[in-house]
Amino acid sequence: MLILLIPTIMVGIWEWVRHQFLMPYISMDMGNYLTPVLVFMFSIVLLLPLFSLMERNQRELEQERSVKTAMEARDLLAKELHDGMAQSLFLLSVRIDRLEQNRKNGEISAENVEQIRKTVHEVNRYVRQAIVNLKVPVSDIAAFSLEQSVKEQLAAISSEVMIEVSLDWRLPEQALTSAEQAELFSCIREAVINVRKHTRATMVAVTAQGDGECWKVSVTDDGGGIKHDNPFAVSGSYGLQIMRERTERMGWRLEIKSGPGGTTVEITKGGTLE
Numbered sequence: 001m002l003i004l005l006i007p008t009i010m011v012g013i014w015e016w017v018r019h020q021f022l023m024p025y026i027s028m029d030m031g032n033y034l035t036p037v038l039v040f041m042f043s044i045v046l047l048l049p050l051f052s053l054m055e056r057n058q059r060e061l062e063q064e065r066s067v068k069t070a071m072e073a074r075d076l077l078a079k080e081l082h083d084g085m086a087q088s089l090f091l092l093s094v095r096i097d098r099l100e101q102n103r104k105n106g107e108i109s110a111e112n113v114e115q116i117r118k119t120v121h122e123v124n125r126y127v128r129q130a131i132v133n134l135k136v137p138v139s140d141i142a143a144f145s146l147e148q149s150v151k152e153q154l155a156a157i158s159s160e161v162m163i164e165v166s167l168d169w170r171l172p173e174q175a176l177t178s179a180e181q182a183e184l185f186s187c188i189r190e191a192v193i194n195v196r197k198h199t200r201a202t203m204v205a206v207t208a209q210g211d212g213e214c215w216k217v218s219v220t221d222d223g224g225g226i227k228h229d230n231p232f233a234v235s236g237s238y239g240l241q242i243m244r245e246r247t248e249r250m251g252w253r254l255e256i257k258s259g260p261g262g263t264t265v266e267i268t269k270g271g272t273l274e
Contacts, residue, residue, distance in 0.1 A: 002050055010042045011035065089123060092116065094196075146173060146181040150206060153189050157204070163196060164203045171208035171215050183246050184217065184267065187254075190239045191219035191265040200224060201262065214270030226258040 018031050026034070099112045147169045154165040176184065188206060195204045201223030208217045232240050240256075247254040247267055257264045 003047060006046050007039050007043055010039050014038055092120065092123065146176065146185055147171075147208075149185050150188055153185075153192055154204070154206065157192055157196060163201065166203075166205040168205070168207040168209075171210055171217070172212075175210070175212040175215060180250060183250050187243045187246055187267055188217065188219060190243050194239060195219070195221040195223065195263075210269075216266060216268040218267075219265045220262060221264075222262040225260055225263050226256070231256050231258065 014035060018026065022031070095112070095116050099116065102109070102112055147167075150169065151167060154167060157163055158165045173181075192204060192206070195201050201221035204219065204221045206217070206219050208215065210216055232244060243265075244254055251269070253266075253268045255266045255268070257266070
């Protein structure tokens with residue numbers, strides 16, 4: 001507004017002064033020549049500070065955007081590493097513990113070594129996939145079967161740590177977009193991994209029901225529960241914090257119910273389902 005108003009006001013003031021006081025001294029033609037010169041001079045003197053202020057604000061805005069972009073990239077990298085490599089390393093530690101126990105019992109077999117080798121290759125694959133995912137927008141990720149991915153995750157956990165698993169999936173694939181499926185699978189995977197890492201459960205059940213407007217996904221175990229009023233405040237609960245951030249970003253609701261008889265993690269969208 002100042003850029004528009006200042007030249008107009010300057011011309012008005014100059015013309016009023018010229019006609020009221022300077023007509024005996026300055027001819028009409030000379031006054032007409034001086035008008036654009038004075039407007040230009042006043043504009044340079046008054047508008048240059050405004051342009052400098054605008055440039056400074058623009059630079060500060062660009063710096064803030066750069067910092068925000070860098071933080072988002074770091075957060076995305078942390079999620080990718082946690083969802084893939086960290087969880088695979090946990091399974092690797094379980095296998096190494098089992099191998100150590102077998103060594104003490106004199107029962108080391110080629111199969112034990114082969115399992116560890118496969119897990120190491122899986123970690124390598126996760127790292128490579130994380131690098132690819134950081135370069136590809138979420139909307140460009142190839143579609144995959146969410147139900148099948150959950151089945152494979154449960155099967156892997158069952159074979160690794162000997163937990164009884166069950167799956168009751170009644171949520172249509174078309175109810176979720178590709179991005180929603182990817183985020184929901186990451187949350188389910190985190191909940192399932194946490195069952196073995198923290199609860200020492202012998203059973204985990206995953207259920208899903210609903211449609212595109214209203215659905216609920218639950219991960220239930222029979223472990224000892226979370227011995228803290230606020231699960232997200234537990235030291236080392238980075239996975240739960242990431243899960244909460246994912247659900248909040250997608251507009252879902254995350255609820256954790258825990259007690260001596262086990263823990264239930266519920267992710268819901270829309271109304272409440274019975």
